[in-house]
Amino acid sequence: MKIKVISPIPLQAEAWRSALATSDRTLQVEILAQPLDQLASLANGSLPDLIVVELVSGRDFDALERLAAQHPEVEVVLVSDALPPERLMRAMRAGVREVVPAPVEPAALVAAVQRVVRKRHAAAPPSPPARPAQELARVLAFISCKGGSGATFIAANVAHLLAEGGRRRVALIDLNLQFGDALLFLGSTRAGSDVATVAASIDRLDRQLLQSAMIVVSPGVHVLAAPDDPSRGGEVTPAHVEAIVQLARTLFDVVVIDAGRALTGVTLQALDQADRVCAVLQLTLPFVRDGRRLREVFRSLGYADGKTAWLVNRHEKGSQISLDDLRRTLGITEVLTLPNDYMAAAASVNQGVPMAEVASSSALSRALADLARQLVPGTTSPAERPRSWLRQLFGGTSAGTSR
Ligand SMILES: Nc1ncnc2c1ncn2[C@@H]1O[C@H](COP(=O)(O)OP(=O)(O)O)[C@@H](O)[C@H]1O
Numbered sequence: 001m002k003i004k005v006i007s008p009i010p011l012q013a014e015a016w017r018s019a020l021a022t023s024d025r026t027l028q029v030e031i032l033a034q035p036l037d038q039l040a041s042l043a044n045g046s047l048p049d050l051i052v053v054e055l056v057s058g059r060d061f062d063a064l065e066r067l068a069a070q071h072p073e074v075e076v077v078l079v080s081d082a083l084p085p086e087r088l089m090r091a092m093r094a095g096v097r098e099v100v101p102a103p104v105e106p107a108a109l110v111a112a113v114q115r116v117v118r119k120r121h122a123a124a125p126p127s128p129p130a131r132p133a134q135e136l137a138r139v140l141a142f143i144s145c146k147g148g149s150g151a152t153f154i155a156a157n158v159a160h161l162l163a164e165g166g167r168r169r170v171a172l173i174d175l176n177l178q179f180g181d182a183l184l185f186l187g188s189t190r191a192g193s194d195v196a197t198v199a200a201s202i203d204r205l206d207r208q209l210l211q212s213a214m215i216v217v218s219p220g221v222h223v224l225a226a227p228d229d230p231s232r233g234g235e236v237t238p239a240h241v242e243a244i245v246q247l248a249r250t251l252f253d254v255v256v257i258d259a260g261r262a263l264t265g266v267t268l269q270a271l272d273q274a275d276r277v278c279a280v281l282q283l284t285l286p287f288v289r290d291g292r293r294l295r296e297v298f299r300s301l302g303y304a305d306g307k308t309a310w311l312v313n314r315h316e317k318g319s320q321i322s323l324d325d326l327r328r329t330l331g332i333t334e335v336l337t338l339p340n341d342y343m344a345a346a347a348s349v350n351q352g353v354p355m356a357e358v359a360s361s362s363a364l365s366r367a368l369a370d371l372a373r374q375l376v377p378g379t380t381s382p383a384e385r386p387r388s389w390l391r392q393l394f395g396g397t398s399a400g401t402s403r
């Protein structure tokens with residue numbers, strides 16, 4: 001495998017070259033000791049399989065995007081100061097596989113390059129998609145403008161409603177890689193496997209592996225849980241998430257992602273792949289302030305207005321900040337609302353049972369059903385579906401007894 005190290009600092013380039021060359025004899029490493037933005041082409045001499053580049057200036061970033069577009073087959077490992085989310089997203093779109101924070105120890109750089117090399121050598125690609133492209137699952141992502149806004153609660157309940165008691169196959173993927181709890185909202189069984197386990201076996205990822213890593217919490221609802229141990233979340237990369245979501249799209253009718261609160265490479269990757277991104281907030285100032293920031297991020301990512309939806313959770317009439325205030329502040333025209341219902345939501349969360357089963361006729365359950373219908377047209381609410389013979393026999397839909 002051919003690697004070019006591009007850095008304007010010759011000593012540093014040499015240190016990286018020698019660390020890489022001694023780590024693996026099959027790597028042929030060359031140095032291009034010049035700033036990235038003065039590099040006209042990657043192919044002077046022969047084209048490398050992978051480049052290691054240090055980002056020094058904003059001009060370097062533009063040059064990187066240009067070179068990556070010319071040579072999409074070349075893998076990129078980037079050494080850079082922390083990138084703002086929109087830059088990170090652009091870098092990933094340009095094909096950057098790993099971003100290593102500067103200043104970097106040669107050993108950390110070697111580890112990043114080895115990860116890319118291993119992936120490249122990975123065995124057979126995942127088995128072919130089960131569905132034709134036009135039938136790929138719709139992907140819905142829920143993101144919290146601020147912790148506690150209700151994103152997980154809503155994602156879990158929408159996933160449950162969209163499955164329509166097993167008529168559809170729905171994946172719920174928990175990308176709160178630290179302290180993810182989506183599984184608990186739908187039943188407290190502990191997952192044997194999780195996002196980090198799947199990421200660790202990414203070279204073998206296929207439909208079978210993904211399916212078996214998911215827990216079926218109710219008919220049609222398959223949850224890929226977050227790792228139990230927060231430290232394992234760090235092992236999951238944007239490329240892993242891309243592979244997992246792509247594959248899930250071929251296996252399910254709808255993919256629901258709980259993207260949590262953090263804007264990281266992993267969550268941005270998920271948002272990018274989503275057909276619809278629902279930002280969840282409440283009508284108090286801290287939420288609105290963070291909502292505005294999120295709105296800016298969406299803009300800088302180039303998301304069309306139709307891609308994003310704004311969801312005011314725990315809405316109460318007569319709140320100090322009105323829906324109109326929110327529309328004005330965020331510069332949006334449409335806002336969806338879900339009413340506040342502390343008792344029912346707490347009962348659902350404490351029992352690990354979806355709202356539709358704890359309090360099926362409450363205003364919150366009806367609003368969740370409306371939301372599910374908006375997000376995936378054609379979804380029927382539990383009340384509209386013919387009742388099962390068992391229920392007809394016992395007449396039972398009363399709280400908490402239907403499981
Ligand atoms: N519409 C609602 N009315 C009352 N309580 C709610 C509502 N939605 C969510 N909650 C409560 O808020 C808590 C936090 O929600 P959660 O989904 O964990 O937030 P996030 O994932 O955004 O951090 C939940 O435990 C739930 O009990």
Ligand SMILES: [Mg+2]
Pocket residue numbers: 151152153176181260
């Ligand atoms: Mg959450």
